[in-house]
Structure formats: C-alpha cells, structure tokens
Amino acid sequence: MPTETFEFQVEARQLLRLMIHSVYSNKDVFLRELVSNASDALDKLRLAVLRGDTPGAENSDPHIEIEADSDARTLTVRDNGIGMSYDEVGRLIGTIANSGTAELLRELRDAEDASGAEGLIGQFGVGFYSGFMVADRMTLVTRRAGEEQGTRWSSDGEGTYTLESVDDAPQGTSVTLHLKPADPDNQLHDYTSPWKIREIVKRYSDFITWPIRMPAQPGEDGSTPEPETLNSMKALWARSREEVSDDEYHELYKHISHDWRPPLETVRFQAEGTFEYQALLFLPEHAPHDLFTQGYQRGLQLYVKRVLIMDDCEALLPPYLRFVKGVVDAQDLSLNVSREILQQDRHIRMIQRRLTKKVLSALKDMKTADAERFAGLWREFGAVLKEGLITDTENRDAILAVATFASTRADDEPTTLEQYVERMKDGQDDIFYLTGESRQSIENSPHMEAFRARGLEVLLLTDPVDEVWADAVGEFGGKRLRSVAKGEFDPGADDGGETGKEREKRDEEYADLLGWMKEQLADEVKDVRLSSRLTVSPACVVSDAHDLTPALESMYRAMGQEVPPAKRILELNPDHVLVKQLNAAYKEREDHTGLVDTAELLHGLAVLAEGGRPKEPGRFVKLVADRLERAL
Template sequence: MPTETFEFQVEARQLLQLMIHSVYSNKDVFLRELISNASDALDKLRLAKLRDDSLDADVSDLHIELEVDKDARTLAVRDNGIGMSYDEVGELIGTIANSGTAEFLRELKEAKDSANAEGLIGQFGVGFYSAFMVADEVTLVTRRAGEQQGTRWQSRGEGTYTLEKVDDVPQGTSVILHLKPADPDNQLHDYTSVWKLKEIVKRYSDFITWPIRLVGEKRDGDKDAEPETLNSMKALWARSRDEVSDEEYHELYKHISHDWRDPLEIIQLQAEGTFEYQALLFLPSHAPHDLFTQNFKRGVQLYVKRVFIMDDCEELLPPYLRFVKGVVDAQDLSLNVSREILQQDRHIRMMQRRLTKKVLSSVKSMMAKDPEKYATFWREFGAVLKEGLVVDPDNRDALLAVCSFATTRSGDETVTLKQYVERMPDDQKDIYYVTGESRQTIDNSPHMEAFRERGIEVLLLTDPVDEVWVDAVGEFEGKRLRSIAKGEIDLGSEDDEKKDSEREKRAEEYEGLLGWMREQLDEDIKEVRLSSRLTVSPACLVADADDLTPALESMYRAMGQEVPHTKRILELNPDHELVKGLNRAFKEREDKAELAETAELLHALAVVAEGGRPKDPGRFVKLAAERLQRTL
C-alpha cells in the first residue's frame, strides 16, 4: 500500500505548534509521557493474553526499551505491548480527534505560567505530542498483537503526517525521535546523554511495573550486548510508608491521574484476613475541569496479584468519591474478571465499603490536624462530596462529620453542623439555612432580614446539591434543618411576641387588601399574608414547608422529570411604607385598576429579590418605568 499524506485538524496544528515552539521550562516530561504510554500498552497486552490464550502474541519478556544514537541524534522508545492497527493509528495518533483538545488549548492559554502549562500535557491525553518539544521529526512504527502487518506514521509537525502499511514489524510500538540540534550551552537538555535519561526515568518512572531497559549506546555501528534496567519496578502500594518517599508517591499519582500537581493527601490501606487487598489512594489538590460532566472518567486502577486489570474501576468507590485516584491490588479476584462480574461480586462490595470509610476517616483526620489543607479539599470537592448525603444513607453520619458550610457569622471560613449546634442560643430549636445561586444573592435576600437583625446564624448553601440533601438529611442531633424561605417563621423572643401581637391586631386592618391581592395574583400565588421575617423589604415569596423550591423544580425538569408548578405564598411587610400606602389606597379608591398594577409590580419585585425572573420581563420594565416617570 503506498504512503498516504494527511492534513492535521486546525486544533491539532495549533497544538503541534505549541509543542514545537515550546517555552516550557521542563521538557523532560516528554519521556515520562512516552514511557507511560508504553507501560499502558504492556498492561493491555498481558491482560488480553490472560483473557484469550489463543491470541498470537509473545508475552515472555514484556519490557520498555530506550535506545540512543548520538551520531544520528535519535532516541527510540520501544515496547512489545499491544500495538496499534492501521486504523487505530489514524484515529488515536493522526488526528487527535477527541473533545479534550479544544479544552486543552483553552486551559493552556489561561495557564498563568510555564509550570502550569507543561502539566496540562498529560492531563488532556496528548502526551504523545510532547515529543515535538524536543524532536524535529517523529516516526512511529507499530504492529498490533495478533496481526501480521504493521504501520508507520511520520510527521515533522508542520501540518501534515504520513501513514503507510509496512511488513516485518515487531509486535508493539516504537517511537523514534529525531532530536533537535544540540545546544552546546545547555547540556542539561541533551537527550542523547545516558546520565540524563537515567535521571528522568529515576525521577518519573521508577515505579513502572515493567523493566525500562537502556540498550547500549549506538555509535559507529557498534552496540553493547548487555542492556541496563533503569527502574526498580517496585509496586509502591505493596511497600510500607516509611520505605517510600513523598516524591515517589507524587510521581505515581501523576502517572495515574495525568495531573501535574502533587496530591493533597496520600491514603494507604492493607486489608488482611479472608479477603486480602492493598490500596494506595490519593486526594487531588485541584478539581478536574470535567468533574461534573457526564463523560468524566471515574474509578481507580484495579490490579489482581500485581496484574493490571483495568484503568477506571468504578465499582470500588461510590460516585460521590469520583475524584479519588489510586491503585487497588486484590489477591483473590479472578484475572478474567469483567465489569459485569465486578458489579455483582460481594468482595468488591466489601472493598467499596471499606475504602469509602477509609477515605472519609482520612478527610476527618485532615480536618482536625490540618485545617488549611482541609479548606483546600472542601473548596475543590465539597460540592461533589455532599452528593453522598443523598445517595449513601449508610455513611451519612460520617459524611456530615466532614461537611462544613459558610454561615452568616463565619466570614470566609466554614463551620460544621456540630459547631453550629454548639453555639446556638438555648431558645433556638432549629438549624436555619437558606439556598441560592451565589453568596451575594443570598446575602441580599429579603428572607435574611429578621435573622440578621436578631443575630441568628444561618447556613448559606449555594451548591445545586444543597437543594436536595437538606431534605434527605432532615435533622442533625435532634435539631431540624429548616429553610428560612419556607413556612411561617417564629423566632420567639419577648419583644417579637409583642410585635406579633400588634401585627395580629392589624391583620383585620389588612384583611381586605390581602384577599383582593390573592384574587389579582391567583395565577401565580396560593396565598397573601403578613410577614414576620421582613424588616426592610416590602415583600417576599415563601414556600409551604413541604413544597418544592423553584430551584428544585428546575433541577428535576432538567433531568427530564415532569413536576407540577408549585404556587408560592406572597408575604407583605406591614411596617413598610409602600405596603401601608397600598392598603390606604385600597380602602379609599373605588377604581382599583391602577392598584392592580401596583400589586403586580410588588409580586415581580419579590421574584427579582430572590434572584428569579418576572413572568413577563417586558411588562415588568414597562410598568416600573411608568411609575418612575410619575415621580419626576
């Protein structure tokens, strides 16, 4: 088959140009990425052979090989792993045809410095292209295990690449880098140097479970006979904590997660007894950009007796811990285990329960010992962790113990429910909370007025999941969780009782207005009543205690569930001059047409005050403009 030339996509060309003209401070990461790809290929071949013994593939000496030719200035990274077919090379290497590329380019432009930028290489799965940071030309030769014909891919990164089918290709993949000219002033980046290659492998890839061999340096056609193994190949999860440095753990985490940052926390677990397994888990220091998307790949790496089984085993941790990365090595599972078997295996369920409890206990320990580190964790992952309060009642108490929330008294800090309860006044019976889209919206909510005036602490909940978990949990230590935007509020001091008594006397005075407004706004509200929660605003909207909030209604509809629209209650502040004036006008005027517009405006203002949108924004603006004009 003749050689074919293809053009890169626009995004791929942009990516290549960034690599070719790289200003990254640490170009060494290219070798880390190529070795990581080779290791994955070896894992996949061993597993494929274990599952299908008839596969025509040699697995007797699986390894990664580095070979340098100083005279030709080439560096080859080879593996005898699973390899790729002609079509796979075109799909996986030739076009970078994945949705991550655009996101990678966007985040690359937003990276504040070169250290941030270089870390994005592996994170977005474009590690192969990091080779162009150090090479003028890259050649890839590969043959998929079980196939007879190989494929050669070649590019100078200038907008095109070539593909051709070739014969006599060994099983696996070879990536040959035609290195850029040597810089005599910078020997630290001479990738034909044996000591440099050893340094990079030791720093980034010592934990790789396959031997990484440096074959004898090529010069004048001679080749040393004995290759040198550069990595220790020790499984870090099988070693005690004092035998492994933090740097080694960090590099394993980066290899697994494709994150350039160090992990926030390292969690190690060794289970012995009837079912033995080892786990090495990591809490990241930063939430991935796609954590809340449907396509987010969650799960940890699963090994069985040091044999790699799968990359993203979802069954080992619940979805609300999907940010956790790591390795679990089980001793008693079948090597031929499938995802379907994992979903039903009782040992897997036992492991998930134990791992979940271990992660939560580690977060609790972090909260007590290192509040600053916990604050980072909660800022990045609190919203997803709270999902567990809804879906995992068995661990609800453990989850509540590690959750914290902003309050009206906490400033920039967060407090636990236990801390909130400990500082409640003796006469306060409930834990008060308010939900909203943002801290600013909540702070300006009319529902807060009476609580702010009386110094009562309120939880400020701004994550979408907050609308759900408060109902699922219901109470904490015998104290009911109560929304300040639902039901009638009785704050209960003596002075307030006097005010309430005065308002009861005025109820008869407002009875006509309340009934009339209820008729005027019948399509939108179920009741109009006087408020005990307002001190500044003229009106607000509240829900009955058991009603869905508008935000929760929207959430259910977004998930495709049909829910009926719930009418809400309009509360009026009888101490506000606008409400007083409206009541006087209602009693004095026969023609109430203009008052009907005022009632409509009052309702719309209550909707806007809580961050909502009037039913007819154009009409609202028109009415408001006319009223403003009359004041001039």
C-alpha cells in the same frame, strides 16, 4: 493506501506552539510521558487478552524499549502492547484534546506560572506532544494487536501531519524523536546519553510493572550483551513505608492520574485475614476539568497478585469519592473477573466499605492536623463529597463531621455544623440555611433581612447539590435544618417579633387586600400573606414548608424526572411604604382594576429578587416602563 497530509486545527497549532516554547519547565518529563503511554498500551493488551478480545495477539514478552542513536540523534521508545489502527491514530494522535482544546488553551493562557500550566497539560492528556520540546520531528509507527496492517504518523509540530499505511510494522507502537541539534554547552540534556536515560527512568518510572529495557553496548569482542533493564518493577504498595520516598509515591500518582502536580495526600491501607488486599490511594490537590461531566473516567486500578486486571474499577469506591486515585491489589480474586461480577462480589463490597471509611478518616485527620490544607481540598471537592450525604447514609455522620460551609458569621470563616450549633442563640431550635447561585446573591436576598436584623446565623449554600442534601439530611444534633426561604418565619415577641395581639390586628388590617391579591394572582401563587422575614424589601416569594423549591424542580427536570410545578407563596412587608400605600388605595377605591398592575409588579419584583424570572418577562418590562413614564 497513499500518504495523506492533514492540517492541525488552528487551536491545535496554537497549543503546540504554546506548549513547546513556554509551558514545560523541566524538559526531562517528555520521556516519562512516552514511557507512561507505552505502559498503558501494555496494560490494555493484557486486559484484552484476559477478555479474549484480541485473537492472534502476541503477548509472550511484554516490555518497553528505549533506544538512542547518538550519530543520527534519534531516541525511540517502543512497546509491544495493544497498538492502534489507522482510524485510532487519526482520532487519538492526529488531533489534540479533541473536545477540550479551546478550553485548555484558555486555561493555559490564564495559568499564573509554568507549573500551573504543566498541571493543565496533564489533565487534558496531551503529554505525547511534549516530545516536541526536544525534537524537530516525531514519527510514530504502530499496529493494533490482531491486525495485519500498520500505520505511520509523522509531524514536525507545525502546521501538518501525515498518515500512511505500512505493511511491515510490528505489533505495538514505536515513537521516534528526531532530536534537536546538540548543545555542546549543556551535556545534561543529551537525551542520546545512556546515563541520562537511566537517570530519567529511575526518577520517574522505576515503579512501572513492565520491564523498561535499553540495548547494551556491544562488547570489545563484538558480542551483543543482554539488554539492560532500567527499572525495578517492584510495586510501591508491596514495599514497606521505609523503602519508598514521597517522590516515588508522587510519580506513581502522576502516572495513574496524568496529573503533573503531586497529590495532596497519600493513604496506605493493608487488610489481612481471610481476605487480603493492599491499597495505595491518593487525594489530588486540584479537581480535574471534567470531574462533573458524564464521561468522567473514575475508579481505582484493580490488581490481582500484582497483575492489573482493570484500569478503572468503579466498584471499589462510591461515586462521591470519584476524585480519589490509586491502586488496590487483592490476593483472592479471579484474573478474569468482569465488571458485572465485581458489582455483586461480597469481597469487593467489603473493600469499598473499608476504603470509604479509610478515606473519610484521612479527611478528618487532615482537617484536624492542617486546617489550611483541608480547606483547599474542600474548595476543590466539597461539592462532590456532599453527594455522599444523599447516597451514603452509613457514612453520613462522617461526611457531616468534616463538611464546612460559608455562613453569615462575622469572621467570614467557613463553619462546621457542630460549630454552628455551639453558637446558636438560646431558644433557637433550627439550623438556618439559604441556597443560591452565589454568596453575593444569597446575602442580598430579601429572605435574609429579618435574620440579619436579629443576628441569626445563616448557612450560605451555593452548590447545586445543597438543595438536595439539606432536604435529605433533615437535622443535625437534634436541630432541624431549615431553609429561610420555606415556610413561615415567626421570631416571637422575645426576639423582636410581634405579640399575638399585634399580629392579629395587623392581619385584620390587611385581610381584604391579601384576599384580593390572591384572586388576582391565582395563576402564579397559592397564597398571599404578610411577612415576618422582611425588613427592607416590599415583597418576597417563599415555598411552602414541604414543597420543592424552583431550583430542585429544575434539577429533577434536568435529570429527566417530571415534577409538577409548585405554586409559591407571596409575602408582603406590612411596614414598607409601597405595601402601605397599596392597602390604603385598595380601601379607598371601589374599583380595584387600576391596582392589578401594582399587584403584578410586586410579585414580579419578588421573583426577580430571588434570582428567578417573571412568567411573562415582556409584560413585566412593559408594566415597569409604563410606571416609570407616569412617574416622570
């Protein structure tokens, strides 16, 4: 097949230029990225051989080799791992961050500093191109295990790259960097120097489980010594805590997660007894950009006696802890265990239960010891952790113990449910909350008026999952969780509300209007009643105590579950001048046809006030325009 030349997409060219010239503050990390990619290729080959997916693959001496040529100014990183086919090279190497390039560029430009930009690079998985920081040209030669034809990719990182088939490529991948001219004033960055290569590998890749070799210099007698192995290859989780530095843990985390920033917390765990295993887990500092996407790759690396058998074992932690990265090394599992077997394995279920409790315990300890660090973690992952309140009833109390929520309390600090209960007013039996798209929209909601006026604290819940977990949990500490947008609110006379006689008199005064409006709006509402929750707004819509809210209805439909739309209840504020005038007009007129528009307007305004949309927006706009015209 002849050599083909392809153009980088415009965004890819911009990304390369931005990355090469302004992103990386430490150029040494390019070698870490290439070694990490080589290690992944060897892991994939071992897994493929275990599954029997690569007949004819060579797997007798898996290793990584780094070779420097100071005369030619080249540095080559090669492995004999899984390799790539021609199509895979075009798809994985020929393009950058396939679907995320535009988003990556936008976030890079918004990054406040170089370290923030580096974190984004790691998240979007384009570390291969970091080689262009030190090279004018990069050449990649690869052959997929079990195939006969190889592929060569080459680019100078500017506008184009080339692809061609080759016949003499060994199994695996070889990346050659044609280094930029040497800087005689800065020998610290001479990447053809053996001591520099040793330093980088020791700092960033010592834990890699495959041997990283460098050819030894010929002896004076012309003999060729054995290659030098640069890394210890000793698993960090198998070493004592005293033997491992924080920096080493951090580098392992970066290797596993492809995140450029260190983890927020490292959690070690060792189980002994009838079933032995070790776990080394990491809590990230920042959420990855695709955490809530369907294709997010979750799971821990699963080893059996130091042999990696699964790169993303989802069975080791529940989905709501999918942001946790790390490794588990078990002693008594089969090397050819499958995902299907793991889902049924009682040992794996036991590991999941214990690791889950260990992670939640670490979160509780962090919250107690360093509230500021925990607050940062909760901002990043709170919405994910709250999924566990729905799916993991066994650990629900542990999640609720660390969960924090915004509320209307005066100091504007997040609160736990326990703290909320301690501050509750005498006689208050419910924990009040309101859900919405943002804190501002919730605070401006008419549903909040009476609670604000009476000094009742309300939790402000802005994550989509809040609608579901609050309904599923139901109560905390013997106090019911209650949405201020559902059911009737009766403050009682002792708390500034009406007495029974006052309420009776008021209901009688508005009874005819309420009955008429219920008939006129029958297609939209199930009832019209007077409100005790409004102090400023003329009207609001609420859900019945046991009905689904509109947000929940939309969520279930988005998940493919058909639910019948529930009619809402329209509440009117009897103290508002508009409602008073409407009631007076209804009593004075025998023909109420002219009041229908006002009834529709009141309902439409109530729907808009909670962030909804009138059923017929065009008609609503016309009604408002006509009313404005008459007013002028």
